[in-house]
Amino acid sequence: MNKAKVLVLGGLRDEALTDLKNICQVDIGPVGHRPEDDREWVLDHIAEYDGVIVAKMAFDREMIDAAKNLKIISTYGVGFDHVDVEYAKEKGIVVSNCPKSVLRPTAELAWTMIMASARRLHYYDHALREGVFLNADEYDNQGYSIEGKTLGIVGMGRIGQQVARFAKAFGMTIIYHNRHQVDDQIATELDAKYVDLDTLAKEAANNVLSFFKDGQAINQIN
Template sequence: MKKRIFITRKIPAEIKSGLEQDFNVEMWEEEHIPVPIRILEEKISQCDGLFCLLTEQIDAQLLEKAKSLKVISNMAVGFNNIDVETATKHGIAVTNTPGVLTETTADLTFALLMATARRIPEAEQYLRSGEWETWSPMLLTGQDIWGTTLGLIGLGRIGTAVVKRAKGFGMKVIYTSRTQKPEVEKQLEITYKPLDDLLQRADFICVMTPYTKETENLISTEQFNLMKSNAILINTARGGIVNEEALVEAIQTKKIWGAGLDVFESEPISKDDPLLQLPNVVTLPHIGSASIQTRMRMARLAAENVKKVLLEEDCHYILNPNYKNGAMYR
């Protein structure tokens, strides 16, 4: 009897059909509506493999219903939506899709930085609304990018890729990280700084660190008070790393100049959220990896992960410690 896989959102047909060669596959057919929790509870109690997105909260309560589940394949790099510790206790492998979205997310990060600094969405709306009547010296003036200082909070794959783009703009790059990286510093000609020092020096601050208990609300009132008045905050990591109430206050009181956000504490963000009322905040609907090529690579890798675990083949993207070939070693 074939093992069963449940896919929590509509994915490309070719990815689904590839899995159907070896497994019984059922898929929630909606593209824009998350699978209801009652259906997810039902399916997770029946399936051997779960192919899911960041929108699904796979918590301890849900995992208690997963009687035959062997693997949770997250179509994302981040995995804070999954209780990995509880999954491990139940002998369930958890996988993600790192690497394939690095360059695409770095592109978006730098595009967001540029759009915020040069007020591109605001200028585009100004033109479309018919307000543009003449040229004037200070009309929609923004901040320079070339020759400024970029501060990175976190220096993983995506952060390193952002450094390479920043170098093309003649930016000086400083970074802070849980561990200092001398080899990378030498290779990329960047400098390590403690967080408080970085916040005081940087013109642009990019949040690139994973979301953990330690990084929750890492950037809040105290940190905004250290920043330059012309500083721009960019967040393409996770919303909970930045305290949004403190961010709104920092921009309204001109402690910092603006912000570019692809992620939020609660997603989707409410249309009435104060952040959306601020003209010098550029907001995007979590599209960091949203190129056709990258999303296909992510889906393909997520499918490969669930397949390899269920067939007890070596899988390089298992997040649980001490897991190998279908068994959990404690």
Template sequence: MKPKIYVTRKLNEGILAKLEETCEVTLWEEENLPVPREVLEREIREADGLFCLLTEQIDAALLEKAPRLKIIANLAVGYNHIDIEAATAKGIMVTNTPGVLTETTADLTFALLMATARRLVESSDYLRRGAWVTWSPMLLTGQDVYGSTLGIIGLGRIGEAVARRAKAFDMKVYYHNRTRKPEAEEQLGLEYCDMATLLRESDFVCILVPYTPGTRHLIGHNELALMKQSAILINTSRGGIIDETALYYALAEGKIWAAGLDVFEQEPVPANHPLLTLPNVVTLPHIGSASIKTRLRMADIAADNLLKGLAGLTPPNLVNPQVDARDTKR
């Protein structure tokens, strides 16, 4: 019998056909709405494999309803929406899609930095509502990017890619990371420093750390108070890393100049979210890796991870390697 897999969102036909060659596939057909919890609970009962997105909360309670589940293939790099400990305890492999989205997400990070610095969204809205009646020396003036100072919190693959782009703009780049990276320092001319120094000295602060219990609200009132009044905060990592209430007050009271956010603590973000009311915030709907080429490649990698796990092989992007793929044949 073919293994049964449940896919939580509509996929490209080519990826779907690849899964259907060897598996019995059940698909949540909606493209713009997440699968309801009750549907997921029902479908996972018979599933050998789960192909999911970061929109699904894969917690211990859900996994208790999945006696046959062998592997969870996550269409994302981050996996804080999956209870890895619970999955590991039940011998369920969890995979992600690292590497492939590095350059695309770095492009978006730098684009968001520039759009926020030069007030592009605000300027476009100004023009569209017919407010532009004359040229003025200080009309919609922003902050310079070229030759400024960038602080990167989290120097992983994406952090290094952002640093490469920054060097092309002749930016001085500080970084803070759990461990120093001498090779990156030498190659990219980076300077390691503690977080307080980075926040005090940087014109732009980019957050590129994974979301963990230790990074939740890494940036709060105290950290924002250290930043320059002219500084810009950029987050393309995960929303919970910033205390959004603290950020709102820092922006509303002019303690920092602006913020560019691709991610929020609650996603989709409510339309009445306080940060959406501020003119000095550029907001995006979590599109860091959203290029056609990258998203298709991510789906292909997730599909490969899933199929290898179901075949009793160790997937190349296994998050919990303590689970032996051979032991999942049950």
């Protein structure tokens, strides 16, 4: 039985690549350093493949039409707005994503920025690079403790909920706005209160935005 032929567009961990090679014939394509040239290469070769793993390259109608034998498009991470999902369905192509793969790393990055902002790390870093040594005893240079402060989360999906868990562990008050209120069990676990956007903007010391880029969400924050 012939192995399925898979094209990988973008970086893939060595262990994942090894596992994939055990069950498929795998080729590594362009990784996006020259977007226009890379797209032309894929358009010329995609008809050979049964599956593709793609990061950000657009799989629109033109690309899907060129993929005569394609059966699955798998995207890195959560987002799949670079894939014409409806047209892929019309062509009988499965589209999959990896919703949990970037959940904790993204939440950790958001939390890192909250801590850096509270403790003014960017301010100290910039000053030190300019050869200025700030006096940490001066009140304005100290930043503030986040314990007891209010965190506002816009978009209480998986990532927003993970950020809320970090915030709860640090003793913050959590308010959130979402298209729909989360289940009572989750709200109780996170000790999170649903509020409207205006209230969130007024009461929160720090804000986290965590939502898909779509027509309903893109203009919520100005």
